[in-house]
Amino acid sequence: MPIEPGVTSALDVEKDYEKHIKDPKAHRTMVLNMGPQHPSTHGVLRLLLELDGETILKAAPDIGFLHTGIEKEFEAKTYQQGVTLTDRIDYLAPLSNNLVYCLAAEKLLGLEIPPLAQWMRVMLAEFTRLNSHLVWLATHAIDIGAMSVFLYCFREREDILRIFEMFSGQRMMTSYFRIGGLALEPPRGWQKRVKDFIDVFPSRIDQYEELLTGNSIWMGRTKGVGYISLEDMLDLGVTGPMLRAAGLALDVRKDAPYSSYEKFDFKVPTSTVNDVFARYQVRLEEMRESTKIIRQALEGMPSGPHQADAPGIVLPEREKMKTQMESLIYHFKIVTEGFRVPEGEVYQVIESPRGEVGCYMVSDGTQKPYRVHWRGPSFGNLQAIPRLIEGTLIADVIAALGSMDFVLGDTDR
């Protein structure tokens, strides 16, 4: 049977209704609508499943329910204002999105970012990875039926959100990275909070493993489930932990280091088993590696300014703004009309918790981006859903979908 995603496949079945109703012996398939409000689709993904008994013959994802026109909105905002939009694209990894957007704009501007800001960006981007993986583990486990893991994961996530709040004043939509550096100076006492967290966090990962790794129900639901060949994944645009669980160590942090990732010592965890369980193991290993990166960042954090020395782009210090005429003028100009970015185009790519997130920014020399295209990792990953679940049993759909770790805000933008 030719397999192509599309809602039309579901409608064909309805056309045969007359034939099937008259001939009780005729082989008949059923169309099941899953979502957009199904709890395991984590947001608003709609799947049309054509079933033969319990087996899925065809799957057709239907997306766009969360489309908010963010790419269009970038064109109406100044560069610095655009940072706040990026938080809302992938709402589980806001700082990764801030980072890719800022890096793209900084590349166009030719800005040199001071070491403190670069390291702080690495540290907080890794916290974001932990945050996102914790939400993934919590919801993935609850989908499969392990309620308690959810509560433990959210306990640690709360600590991370408090650290974000300490830095930026916001728990989720942080907008902490700005073009030119960081929004605010790192708060007093952040070292202790971060150290307290990473000292205890590896043992917390052990706790999750204790609950799940040897658990026979967990193994039964995840081992040997959700296989998709590496060739298919590459051809369908999958990136991130799914590829790494199939043995391909593709990670932008290693391949094209940004924001001084080359100065950190970490491994890219891989597995060759390529099932839901392997993806779970890869992500847990990634959490351990992220903790190591955070520790290195904490111990080797350079000192210096938290923003680049670029008077027309970075807002002047509050104190100077109130006492010096020059600073006041810059402040007024940056806030009211923004800054001009030289003409050009860049495609900046970083590794978000879900895979490769790309920001294609085109500038025409004005204060607003001419075009911003967002390559969301979830959008690329979701395209592989039909390949992933066709031919499997309906009970495995939940586990297979969960192992993808998609965010619909990132898919629909």
Next chain:
Amino acid sequence: MLPESLSDNSTAAALADLATTGKLTFGELTLEVAPSDIVAALDRAKHKLGFTRLSTVTGVDRFPVEPRYEVVYHLQSLATKERLRLKARVPGDNPEIESACPIFRSANWYEREVFDFFGIRFLNHPDLKRIMLPEEFEGHPLRKDFPVTGARY
């Protein structure tokens, strides 16, 4: 014709007969090809030059310049981790270009998105319909002449 500055770039040299122009900015190679050559260029990039991953396909509206639309392909080589940007310009009165789906299956959704937002038709696409916006939506919002204010918006 490619500019002199790209003469020592092996990727540019391998695609030189198809490329109409090119540039190397911020360490990123951009090659522009005619819309009729895009499938040949993608095919050669994938099978001869090793750019086996299609990262994304998108569009840029250069209104009122003609040819108005740019269709932009971002490719990556898994062996060298190099990236390549291919571009084709399509005219505003008949925005059509051959689909990349036979070469990269992932182009399917990316091209549907470009069709949805820019109204560029991809010939021989297996399932060309709107992906984000509702089927009955009128217009293509990422076009520069799409109204952003008014009674309806």
